[in-house]
Amino acid sequence: MSISPPTACRNASSGCPGYAVERGLCSGCLAQSKPTAVAASDPTSHLRWKPYVKGERSEHDRLMATSQWKNRTAPTCKSCNPICQRIIDGVRCTRPSKEVHHLSADLKRFYDPSNLVALCAEDHPKTQGEPEAPREYAPTRWIFGAVYEHPKPSNPKQGEVTIGENGVAR
Numbered sequence: 001m002s003i004s005p006p007t008a009c010r011n012a013s014s015g016c017p018g019y020a021v022e023r024g025l026c027s028g029c030l031a032q033s034k035p036t037a038v039a040a041s042d043p044t045s046h047l048r049w050k051p052y053v054k055g056e057r058s059e060h061d062r063l064m065a066t067s068q069w070k071n072r073t074a075p076t077c078k079s080c081n082p083i084c085q086r087i088i089d090g091v092r093c094t095r096p097s098k099e100v101h102h103l104s105a106d107l108k109r110f111y112d113p114s115n116l117v118a119l120c121a122e123d124h125p126k127t128q129g130e131p132e133a134p135r136e137y138a139p140t141r142w143i144f145g146a147v148y149e150h151p152k153p154s155n156p157k158q159g160e161v162t163i164g165e166n167g168v169a170r
Helices: 010-014 027-033 037-041 059-064 067-080
Strands: 086-088 099-102 116-119
Touching: 059 067, 067 099, 067 116
Parallel strands: none
Antiparallel strands: 099 116
């Protein structure tokens, strides 16, 4: 077996005079490049996407990542309702639907078509469930001709108060 000549440290261009002992670095540069104790305690620190650890991600986010949602429910809702279902001042939005919104944040109704509406990106609220202001939607159409009506928001008279499903007065 022949012995190869010593190789300069990778940091030689930065002024390091040492010779490589491991991974192209001299012993001094290698000691500086060792991960800190905090980073060493996290075995997933090198990963771009962290694996799911129970309790770190919400149940809603976990359900959004399932194949049933991504490959069946959401695409079916968007294909059966290609136009945004939002109704503003009695006129339906005419933009194409891009996202599926849950009317209720109740996870038991996550895949329920009567709880879903297909919306354009501009009309999709970025929170789970319905915002406090009442919104009106066109009926959701589903496979085999099923149609799911959505309750129209009630406009209380001046001075009248209503209590929503979440117990908040409007």
